[in-house]
Amino acid sequence: MILARDNPFSTDRVLRERYRLSEREWSRLQEKLSYHCGRGALVGPKGSGKTTLLEDFKVRLSHPGRRITLIRLSAESPILPHAFDKTFFAKLDHNDALLLDGAEQLSWLKWFWFRWHTRHAGLVIVTTHRVGRLPMLHRCSTTPMLLRTLVRSLGEDLPHAEAATLHRRHRGNIREALRELYDRHAEKNTGVLSTPTSLV
Amino acid sequence: MSNDELGLFIDNDRKVFAPGETLELSVLWALPAKPDSLEIRLFWYTRGKGTEDVEVLATEKIASSAAAGESKVRFALPAAPYSFSGKLISLLWAVELVAEPGTRSTRCEFTLSPTGTEILLGR
Numbered sequence: 001m002i003l004a005r006d007n008p009f010s011t012d013r014v015l016r017e018r019y020r021l022s023e024r025e026w027s028r029l030q031e032k033l034s035y036h037c038g039r040g041a042l043v044g045p046k047g048s049g050k051t052t053l054l055e056d057f058k059v060r061l062s063h064p065g066r067r068i069t070l071i072r073l074s075a076e077s078p079i080l081p082h083a084f085d086k087t088f089f090a091k092l093d094h095n096d097a098l099l100l101d102g103a104e105q106l107s108w109l110k111w112f113w114f115r116w117h118t119r120h121a122g123l124v125i126v127t128t129h130r131v132g133r134l135p136m137l138h139r140c141s142t143t144p145m146l147l148r149t150l151v152r153s154l155g156e157d158l159p160h161a162e163a164a165t166l167h168r169r170h171r172g173n174i175r176e177a178l179r180e181l182y183d184r185h186a187e188k189n190t191g192v193l194s195t196p197t198s199l200v
Numbered sequence: 201m202s203n204d205e206l207g208l209f210i211d212n213d214r215k216v217f218a219p220g221e222t223l224e225l226s227v228l229w230a231l232p233a234k235p236d237s238l239e240i241r242l243f244w245y246t247r248g249k250g251t252e253d254v255e256v257l258a259t260e261k262i263a264s265s266a267a268a269g270e271s272k273v274r275f276a277l278p279a280a281p282y283s284f285s286g287k288l289i290s291l292l293w294a295v296e297l298v299a300e301p302g303t304r305s306t307r308c309e310f311t312l313s314p315t316g317t318e319i320l321l322g323r
Contacts (some may be wrong), residue, residue: 001322004248005290011252182249186287 002188008154009182014175017150019053019140026060029137035136038123041103043131046139047173050127051101053140057125061097066122073102080106080114089117097123104128142172150174151181205230206306208240208297216311219279223310227297235299238262242275243296244312248289283311286321288297 004010021029033040042050042057051072058068071084087180098118103126106114109134118124126134144163151158158166158181170176207228217223227239239261245254260273275295284291295306311318 001287003245003290003320004288005285005292007248009249010247011249012247076241179249186249 002186004186006048007182007185008025008156009185013151013154014178017052017153017182019049019056020146020149021053021056025138029057030133031061033123033125035185036137037139038121039134040125040137041095041131041134042125042127042138042140043129045129045172046125047170047175047177048140048142049174050140053138054101054125054127058097061123061158066095066097067095068099070099073100073105075105078102078105080110086117092118092121092134094120094122096121097125100124100126104130115158141185142167142174144168147174147177150178156181206297206299206304208306208308210295210308210310214310216313216316218278218314218316219282219312221251221276221277223275223277225273225275225295225308225318226270227262227273228270229264229297229299231299231304232267234267235264235301237298237300238264239298239300240273241296241298242277242293244281244283244291244293246283246289246291250289268322273279277312284319284321 040108042053044050054070058070061068072079073080098121100114103111103114104142115124124134125137128134144160144167148158148160148163155168166177166180167174205228207226209228211224211226223242225240225241227238229235239259241256242258243254243256246252257278257289258275260275262271262273281291283293292309293312294307294309296305298305313319
């Protein structure tokens with residue numbers, strides 16, 4: 001049995017892997033954002049890297065004077081937290097960048113409320129499963145090769161055929177595929193208890 | 201120790217502590233400028249398949265008036281939780297030294313257990 005702290009597919013190690021986007025693609029993405037007056041959506045199915053890309057975007061948008069707020073919604077927490085009330089939105093101006101992860105969780109009515117109240121913000125970027133809420137900046141998608149690359153980056157090897165099977169079984173959801181690999185790895189037999197290695 | 205370094209060492213190089221024992225630490229720093237703050241945090245955190253948890257149990261600030269120096273810090277360890285590992289989750293104990301500005305840090309891990317070793321689940 002591999003202990004949780006030694007599992008190469010543990011959450012902390014997986015979260016360290018960032019969205020793979022070239023500098024050219026980043027430039028294009030930012031050009032699109034400017035073209036659409038600072039409004040845009042990162043679109044893709046579950047487990048395709050939207051949240052990771054949004055977090056990476058947050059880092060790139062950081063500069064002195066800009067206030068960045070990241071709001072996370074999920075099926076478990078589908079409503080805007082209390083801190084994000086009318087008072088919060090009333091203070092937004094062109095220095096604010098509002099990032100909303102999981103825009104599909106808002107009903108159309110709530111979505112219109114959100115759009116109206118964020119109209120003064122300099123940037124509004126959301127992640128969503130389908131096109132339609134804001135102009136699409138980037139479509140997130142996955143491939144068996146991406147899964148293989150990620151697994152290799154985590155220090156393991158995944159044969160191509162297995163990567164294809166796993167990718168297909170999880171319908172492209174890389175997060176779920178990596179969770180399955182965690183479980184498989186946890187069952188491996190080992191007589192050695194190695195020391196923790198990833199504590200950054 | 202060269203410039204821009206932080207050092208945090210558990211006295212006598214101990215790696216395992218029993219609940220309720222005292223953790224004694226030596227702290228050293230050599231930074232380019234006098235830090236705004238130097239803080240030691242005692243905490244546990246989890247690693248594994250699900251969401252990660254962390255709880256800071258105690259913090260100790262070091263009053264620093266120089267860019268380089270050394271100090272001693274002591275923490276009384278709590279009764280629980282014990283260090284443990286299973287297939288799905290591991291709970292690990294650590295202390296870290298954080299210097300601001302710049303958020304430089306270093307950490308030191310240890311096991312908290314009444315048996316002298318990490319508790320292993322499912323074996």
